[in-house]
Structure formats: C-alpha cells, structure tokens
Amino acid sequence: MGIIEDCRRLWRTLPLSTRLKVGKRIRFLTEPLLAASIPAARPYPQRSFRSVTIVGSFSSPIGQGIAAKLLDYELRSRGIIVRRIDASEWIGAPIDPQLAIRSDDPAPDDVLIVALNPDVAIHALAKLGKDKLRNRKVIGYWVWELEVVPRFWKLAGRFAHEIWTPSHFSARALEKLFDIRVKVVPHPVSLLPPPVMTEERRAKCREALGIPASAFVAVQSFSLASSLTRKNAIGAISAFVAAFHDQPDARLVLRHLSGDRFPNSLHRLREAAQVAGQQIILRPAGSGLDDLHDLYAACDVYISLHRTEGFGLNLAEVMLAGRPLIATNWSGNLDFMDSECVALVNADLVALDDPDKVYTQKAARWAEPRMDEAIRWLRKLASDPDQRREFADAARTRALSALGGNAVETLQGNETPDN
Incomplete structure (x- = not known):
C-alpha cells in the first residue's frame, strides 16, 4: 500500500495536462482488455428482486460515494436486503477513514447496482471478477454533467441491463449514447435527517x-x-x-x-x-x-x-x-x-x-x-x-x-x- 500511495503522490505532482494525456492513452490501451474480462449483459430471469449489492466508493467523500450511501439508505429503509462493496481503493478515490466499511460478498440472486461512473466502473467490475457478475442483473447508476457524454463510456454499456441516473438533464444526455433503457432515480436526500441548525x-x-x-x-x-x-x-x-x-x-x-x-x-x-x-x-x-x-x-x-x-x-x-x-x-x-x-x-x-x-x-x-x-x-x-x-x-x-x-x-x- 505504501508503494501504491507513493506512486499516486508522484503522479499528482505532474501537470494536469500531462496526466490527462497519459491517462487517455493508458485508457485506450487497457480498457478494451479489461472489458474483455467482464461478462456482457445477457437476459436474466424475470422476477421480483428483494436484494441488491451496491458497488460504490463508500469510504470516499466524493459525490459518487455520497450517492451510493443514499441509495443504500433508501433501499434498506424500504425493506430491500442490501450488501455493499467498497471500490474506493480500486479506483484511486480519496478515502476518509471515518466513512470506511467492510465489503460484503454478493448473494447469487442479488441485483448488482454499480454506483460508479463508466470511467472507473470498468476497473471495479474487472476487479470484482467474472464469477460475481455472471447470470445477474446489472444496473449502472451513472450521472453526467454535460449534454455530450464521453464516447468511451459506451464500452460500459455492454455490461449493464439498464441505466439509472438522478436527473432528467443527465438522462437526456445518456440516452444519446446508450441503446439500453435509462431511468431517472433521484437521490433520496430528504429521507435522511437534515443537518442540525442551531x-x-x-x-x-x-x-x-x-x-x-x-x-x-x-x-x-x-x-x-x-x-x-x-x-x-x-x-x-x-x-x-x-x-x-x-x-x-x-x-x-x-x-x-x-x-x-x-x-x-x-x-x-x-x-x-x-x-x-x-x-x-x-x-x-x-x-x-x-x-x-x-x-x-x-x-x-x-x-x-x-x-x-x-x-x-x-x-x-x-x-x-x-x-x-x-x-x-x-x-x-x-x-x-x-x-x-x-x-x-x-x-x-x-x-x-x-x-x-x-x-x-x-x-x-x-x-x-x-x-x-x-x-x-x-x-x-x-x-x-x-x-x-x-x-x-x-x-x-x-x-x-x-x-x-x-x-x-x-x-x-x-x-x-x-x-
């Protein structure tokens, strides 16, 4: 872990333009290889789902981490069995020790909800492995901030049966790129107690x-x-x-x-x-x-x-x-x-x-x-x-x-x- 952190620290000292150029080339070379190791989405048995596994950056303070925790809270509060896999370290997200959780193993019938955008979701799914992905429904819970979605995101659409996104603005953007169903699922912010203001x-x-x-x-x-x-x-x-x-x-x-x-x-x-x-x-x-x-x-x-x-x-x-x-x-x-x-x-x-x-x-x-x-x-x-x-x-x-x-x-x- 020390060597990995040292490498990340050195990487962050490089100019942002250099990191982006190098990262784009690395992604061009590695993502197709990673994608090849991930089972493509196939038809799954139609049934009423009562359990899920959420893959997200649970121990990170970034927006996607907060979104994963909100989804976890909503599903549990409505009687859904929820298991969690923390992918923060896998994707190089900043980690807050106060938010750390212990990852679970998905059950065979769990729906897998990937609360990580496609730019990092492929890395997390490859790390998760074929055995935990095969023969289950996979949902990508993704969000984008522009009307034009990065083209390389399309690769991740091969592994998802449907896409959730928290706003109609994001949905309209994603629908232009993906040929699978996009559904609007807002973040359930009002279910949590609001911050105490005194x-x-x-x-x-x-x-x-x-x-x-x-x-x-x-x-x-x-x-x-x-x-x-x-x-x-x-x-x-x-x-x-x-x-x-x-x-x-x-x-x-x-x-x-x-x-x-x-x-x-x-x-x-x-x-x-x-x-x-x-x-x-x-x-x-x-x-x-x-x-x-x-x-x-x-x-x-x-x-x-x-x-x-x-x-x-x-x-x-x-x-x-x-x-x-x-x-x-x-x-x-x-x-x-x-x-x-x-x-x-x-x-x-x-x-x-x-x-x-x-x-x-x-x-x-x-x-x-x-x-x-x-x-x-x-x-x-x-x-x-x-x-x-x-x-x-x-x-x-x-x-x-x-x-x-x-x-x-x-x-x-x-x-x-x-x-």
Missing part, C-alpha cells in the same frame, strides 16, 4: 472563523476534482466582492476538497482569493461532514454559480437544511428547484472551455451565469431577511416533496411513466 452552532462556527455575528456570510462547498471552472467558485468570488465592496465585514467561505490531487486548480483559487482580499475565506474540507454542516449553520445564503450540474447534491442538502440558495438556472438542479423557492440566476449557454481539462467534450456547452443577476441577488438577500426566510421555507418544502426516492419502484419495474 444558533449555538452558528455562533460557534462564526467565532472559529473570526466572523462577526452581524456579518453577512455566503458559503460554497465543492471538489476541485469536479473542475474548479465548472463549479465557478472564482465567479462567486467576483460577484461577492462586487456586491459587498462597501461592506468589509461580509464574508464568502469556500470549502474545497481534493486540493492535493489538483494543485494547479488550488493555486488558481488561492490567487483569486488573495486578490479579492479578506472578504474571502478558503477552508479545506475536514473529515466527515460536520465541518460542512457547521458552515450551513454559519451562513446566511449558499451560492452556486455552477456552469452545469448532473444533479446537485449539496444544493438539495442546503434546501433541506433551511438555508436560502442562489443557484444557476440550468441543468440537473432544476428537477428540484424553481424561482419560487430559489434565487435563480439566468445564464447564457456557451461553448465548453475548461482550462482544468476535466471536461473536454467537443461540441459541448455549459452555462455562463449572468454576474449582474448574481450581484443583485446577493445584495437583495443580504438586505432582506424576510426574503431569505421565505426562500428557505419554500425550498425545504419543495425538496421534501421532490426528493423522497423511487429506487424500489424502479427496481421492481413499477416506476412512473415519467421515468
């Missing part, structure tokens, strides 16, 4: 950050592995400073993950924050989610001027936590929000241009949020606590009604026609 927690977190009790505070949390440009935290910095240049006590707190894996992106973020001055606080993510929930408690508004989202897990959680939200009026998050419950920022659709090179699809596009609208919403919500409360209450109600989950119905083939 005045004591709010005061304690603000004190730790050195923020006055009366200051207006906005928060954004994101992973640099998801592309700094897509998450548009630098855009949030620009809008915040423009909105509150005359309010030196106002603060924007940016919680970030995976800085060690994407040092160039972290450098760009730090440069932007330094230029903006003391109003911007950068905060590396801690272990677990307590530090994120502390920030929810401390903030007056959560801001996400994202260029695109496949779903938007953080946004859903913010709504359930009862915090007002400023978000881009585009992509997967619109499945569970509208202008009645969220301060939506309109955007222009422009050609994809990701200097982080996380997204490289030709002919793809994403949103360019309108900064003047973001600035107006920041100022409006800072000056109008009644509007903040109105948005927060409406957002919680909307999220509770929209995000209760439908995985069991989909598993049993009783999903609504809309899916």
Whole structure:
C-alpha cells in the first residue's frame, strides 16, 4: 500500500495536462482488455428482486460515494436486503477513514447496482471478477454533467441491463449514447435527517472563523476534482466582492476538497482569493461532514454559480437544511428547484472551455451565469431577511416533496411513466 500511495503522490505532482494525456492513452490501451474480462449483459430471469449489492466508493467523500450511501439508505429503509462493496481503493478515490466499511460478498440472486461512473466502473467490475457478475442483473447508476457524454463510456454499456441516473438533464444526455433503457432515480436526500441548525452552532462556527455575528456570510462547498471552472467558485468570488465592496465585514467561505490531487486548480483559487482580499475565506474540507454542516449553520445564503450540474447534491442538502440558495438556472438542479423557492440566476449557454481539462467534450456547452443577476441577488438577500426566510421555507418544502426516492419502484419495474 505504501508503494501504491507513493506512486499516486508522484503522479499528482505532474501537470494536469500531462496526466490527462497519459491517462487517455493508458485508457485506450487497457480498457478494451479489461472489458474483455467482464461478462456482457445477457437476459436474466424475470422476477421480483428483494436484494441488491451496491458497488460504490463508500469510504470516499466524493459525490459518487455520497450517492451510493443514499441509495443504500433508501433501499434498506424500504425493506430491500442490501450488501455493499467498497471500490474506493480500486479506483484511486480519496478515502476518509471515518466513512470506511467492510465489503460484503454478493448473494447469487442479488441485483448488482454499480454506483460508479463508466470511467472507473470498468476497473471495479474487472476487479470484482467474472464469477460475481455472471447470470445477474446489472444496473449502472451513472450521472453526467454535460449534454455530450464521453464516447468511451459506451464500452460500459455492454455490461449493464439498464441505466439509472438522478436527473432528467443527465438522462437526456445518456440516452444519446446508450441503446439500453435509462431511468431517472433521484437521490433520496430528504429521507435522511437534515443537518442540525442551531444558533449555538452558528455562533460557534462564526467565532472559529473570526466572523462577526452581524456579518453577512455566503458559503460554497465543492471538489476541485469536479473542475474548479465548472463549479465557478472564482465567479462567486467576483460577484461577492462586487456586491459587498462597501461592506468589509461580509464574508464568502469556500470549502474545497481534493486540493492535493489538483494543485494547479488550488493555486488558481488561492490567487483569486488573495486578490479579492479578506472578504474571502478558503477552508479545506475536514473529515466527515460536520465541518460542512457547521458552515450551513454559519451562513446566511449558499451560492452556486455552477456552469452545469448532473444533479446537485449539496444544493438539495442546503434546501433541506433551511438555508436560502442562489443557484444557476440550468441543468440537473432544476428537477428540484424553481424561482419560487430559489434565487435563480439566468445564464447564457456557451461553448465548453475548461482550462482544468476535466471536461473536454467537443461540441459541448455549459452555462455562463449572468454576474449582474448574481450581484443583485446577493445584495437583495443580504438586505432582506424576510426574503431569505421565505426562500428557505419554500425550498425545504419543495425538496421534501421532490426528493423522497423511487429506487424500489424502479427496481421492481413499477416506476412512473415519467421515468
């Protein structure tokens, strides 16, 4: 394990452009070989399924890991027997020891749900082995953030009988590439207890950050592995400073993950924050989610001027936590929000241009949020606590009604026609 970690650490010191080029060539050579070792999907006996095995990055704090845990929780709460296989180490995902689980062996009749996107799912399935894949139903629980899906994903479609994805935006993209059924299965965020928001927690977190009790505070949390440009935290910095240049006590707190894996992106973020001055606080993510929930408690508004989202897990959680939200009026998050419950920022659709090179699809596009609208919403919500409360209450109600989950119905083939 020490040698593997040393190699990974050395790999991360290489420029991102070099890693992407080398990774693409390695994938071109190795993935067909890995795919050849995985049984292709074949017809399976029609029956009522009552047990599943989920393959996911359970011990990782990344979005796919959270999605796997949410699916696990929903299925168990509805009486489905669930076994879990943690693939975090297999796919090189960051591991949080607090989230570690012990993997199970799948039972012969289990449906296998692969809660890993195709770029890493092939590696996990190859590691799992033929014997655990043969003669069972396989579902790919995948999500994509653009309207154009990477072509190399199609290889993974050979091993799946159907695809689940958490939003209609993602479903429309996946349907263009795959010739198997795509079903919308939203993340069941509202089934979990929402983060506890108390005045004591709010005061304690603000004190730790050195923020006055009366200051207006906005928060954004994101992973640099998801592309700094897509998450548009630098855009949030620009809008915040423009909105509150005359309010030196106002603060924007940016919680970030995976800085060690994407040092160039972290450098760009730090440069932007330094230029903006003391109003911007950068905060590396801690272990677990307590530090994120502390920030929810401390903030007056959560801001996400994202260029695109496949779903938007953080946004859903913010709504359930009862915090007002400023978000881009585009992509997967619109499945569970509208202008009645969220301060939506309109955007222009422009050609994809990701200097982080996380997204490289030709002919793809994403949103360019309108900064003047973001600035107006920041100022409006800072000056109008009644509007903040109105948005927060409406957002919680909307999220509770929209995000209760439908995985069991989909598993049993009783999903609504809309899916």
